[in-house]
Amino acid sequence: METTNVRWPGSLWAAVTPPGPDLPELIGAQQADVIVIGGGFTGLSTALHLREAGVDVAIVEAMEPGWGASGRNNGQVIPTLSRPDPEDIVARHGEAGERFVGMLRDSASSLFDLTRRYNIAAEQEQAGWVQPVHSPGRIKIAERRVRQWSKFGAPVELLSREQTRDMLGSDAWFGGFWNRTGGHINPLALARGLAHTVLGLGARIYARSPAESFERRNDRWVVKTARGEISGRALVVATNAYSGEFSKSLVPEIAHEVMPVLSWQMATQPLSDNVRKTIIPGRQAMSDTHGELYFARYDARNRLVTGGAVIGPGNKVERIKARVTERLQRLWPQIGEVSFDYVWNGYVGMTTDFLPRIHRLGPDAYGWTGCNGRAVALTIPLGNELAKAVRGVSESELALPFTEPAPIVAHGLLRKLAPLMLLVYRRRDAREMA
Numbered sequence: 239m240e241t242t243n244v245r246w247p248g249s250l251w252a253a254v255t256p257p258g259p260d261l262p263e264l265i266g267a268q269q270a271d272v273i274v275i276g277g278g279f280t281g282l283s284t285a286l287h288l289r290e291a292g293v294d295v296a297i298v299e300a301m302e303p304g305w306g307a308s309g310r311n312n313g314q315v316i317p318t319l320s321r322p323d324p325e326d327i328v329a330r331h332g333e334a335g336e337r338f339v340g341m342l343r344d345s346a347s348s349l350f351d352l353t354r355r356y357n358i359a360a361e362q363e364q365a366g367w368v369q370p371v372h373s374p375g376r377i378k379i380a381e382r383r384v385r386q387w388s389k390f391g392a393p394v395e396l397l398s399r400e401q402t403r404d405m406l407g408s409d410a411w412f413g414g415f416w417n418r419t420g421g422h423i424n425p426l427a428l429a430r431g432l433a434h435t436v437l438g439l440g441a442r443i444y445a446r447s448p449a450e451s452f453e454r455r456n457d458r459w460v461v462k463t464a465r466g467e468i469s470g471r472a473l474v475v476a477t478n479a480y481s482g483e484f485s486k487s488l489v490p491e492i493a494h495e496v497m498p499v500l501s502w503q504m505a506t507q508p509l510s511d512n513v514r515k516t517i518i519p520g521r522q523a524m525s526d527t528h529g530e531l532y533f534a535r536y537d538a539r540n541r542l543v544t545g546g547a548v549i550g551p552g553n554k555v556e557r558i559k560a561r562v563t564e565r566l567q568r569l570w571p572q573i574g575e576v577s578f579d580y581v582w583n584g585y586v587g588m589t590t591d592f593l594p595r596i597h598r599l600g601p602d603a604y605g606w607t608g609c610n611g612r613a614v615a616l617t618i619p620l621g622n623e624l625a626k627a628v629r630g631v632s633e634s635e636l637a638l639p640f641t642e643p644a645p646i647v648a649h650g651l652l653r654k655l656a657p658l659m660l661l662v663y664r665r666r667d668a669r670e671m672a
Contacts, residue, residue: 248555248582250505250537251309251426258303258430259437264444268468270296272628273461275449275488276476278308279425279613280606282432283621284474286352289439291629296441296468298461300448304429306480307613310584312503312543313425314523314535316367317346317392317417320610321592324386330593331639341623341637343392345615346419352618353423358431360424361538366522367420370402370411373670376527380415393418406524407517410569414526422523422535425614444468448484454600472628475605476621478613479587489605494645495595496607497656498585502558503545505537505580506566509573514540517570529663531611532565541579542566549657555581586611588656590646594620596638602628604638 272288274281277299288295299305319327319342327342328335350364371377384396397405397414405416433443447463452473454460459473475481475489482493509517518524518534525533534544544566548558563576589595589608594616596606604627609616623637633640646652 248580249310249426250503250541250543250580250582251313251424253580254537254539255424255426255430258433259443261299261302261443261445264298264447264463264466264468266466268296268466270294270442270468270470272296272472272474273298273459273468273470274474274476275452275461276300276478276480277303277429277433277443277445278306278476278478279429279432279617280476280478280621280624281474282429282436283618284476284624285436285441285443285621286432286439287622287625288628289436289441291625293625293629296470297436297443298447298449298463298468299443299445300480300484302445303433303443304426307478307584307586307609308429308617309426310503310582311425311501311586311614312533312535312545313423313614314367314525314533315346315349315364315421315423315615316523316525316612317342317344317419317615318383318387319592319594319612323383324390327593327639333634334637334639337637338639339390341619342616343387343390344419345619346417346421348619348622349423349615350421353428353431356431356435358428358435360427360431362421362423362428363521364419364421365520366416366418368397368402368405368414368416368522368524370397370406370414370524370526372411372526372528372532372667374412375670377413379527380413384415387417405518405520405522407519407572408569411526416522420523420615423614424537428614449488450485451487459600459603472602473599473604474624474628475599475603476624478607478609479585481607489599491643491645492595492597492605492607494649495643496587496589497646497649497653499588499656500547500583501545501586501611502547502554502581502583503543504558504562504578504582505541505543507577507579508540509542511540513572513574516572517542528667530660530667532569547657547660549660595643596640597643598640604628
């Protein structure tokens with residue numbers, strides 16, 4: 239077996255996380271009952287829940303578990319979607335949408351419960367998630383979301399401006415809402431912990447083996463890589479925002495219905511105890527309503543983990559450091575001098591309607607994409623639902639709102655232009671505050 243702990247520069251998570259398991263490549267001809275393409279959160283959760291049911295499963299991963307979006311994000315555990323609310327989801331998908339809303343409502347607790355059940359050490363803190371509103375007019379968003387999520391049984395609460403100030407330690411916001419089940423986690427530690435757990439349950443994981451194609455052959459699915467192939471009765475494609483990064487022909491209909499948007503993450507030096515007690519003193523995860531999102535949470539070493547976006551030529555790392563430094567000092571003047579020890583990035587899979595896309599790809603074959611910035615919580619119960627699907631559970635019992643793939647027209651051109659949307663978001667944000 240060969241080590242698979244691929245490091246990438248700048249990542250806090252890669253610097254502080256214990257190594258993942260040593261994993262082999264896929265070489266020669268192999269078999270499994272279920273094949274999962276992708277060793278991120280969804281693929282690992284699918285494999286875990288299949289092994290709990292005694293199903294033989296193998297994961298085919300292009301790099302190592304957590305190498306993609308699962309190990310590069312901010313680690314916020316958020317039990318909502320980014321834009322659509324429960325009524326939007328139900329209006330679009332009917333009864334399947336209602337089941338999906340129930341799954342989403344419980345998604346953060348599903349993640350934290352899983353880490354406790356398997357003793358996965360991932361710096362997890364179920365301190366809640368808060369979404370403050372950045373302009374007086376946006377308080378209607380918080381009111382709507384509290385009303386709708388309360389109707390579906392979520393533990394949400396509307397926050398006044400004073401409550402938001404006390405919770406976050408800043409006068410920058412005008413109220414908001416919070417969900418007690420949310421929180422934050424070291425996402426790479428979660429991915430590697432899930433990988434260790436899955437292996438311990440008897441699954442196989444093949445690393446450094448990008449899937450090049452899959453096909454239906456003799457009533458079985460066959461996945462091909464550069465050095466081998468594996469056949470199985472059922473197939474789950476769980477590659478999300480990285481669906482087209484290693485093979486343009488793997489699932490082009492899925493790869494082209496999601497826009498991979500580069501998201502930058504950054505971690506400050508550890509804050510002093512005195513300062514930390516005045517900035518998000520309850521250690522909740524926070525992401526607000528700006529189009530150019532403001533977000534922050536602590537890691538286990540009291541670093542403030544935040545981030546942003548940057549476009550155009552030039553030294554992007556230094557430019558984003560300067561921009562986010564100014565932002566943090568404006569939101570929290572008491573923070574003083576800001577120094578970033580880590581800056582890294584990864585793709586977020588965005589869809590045009592901010593809804594995830596879940597598909598049937600053929601007999602006993604399923605795929606999905608479109609985390610829209612909510613993958614950490616969403617993917618754990620989603621993997622459970624996909625495991626149920628390949629085990630033959632009735633569609634009427636699944637929290638999976640299936641749709642047909644809908645590739646974005648002129649996807650390649652729009653992918654190049656997508657970063658320019660940041661200018662639109664900044665203009666809208668400034669106009670609202672004015």
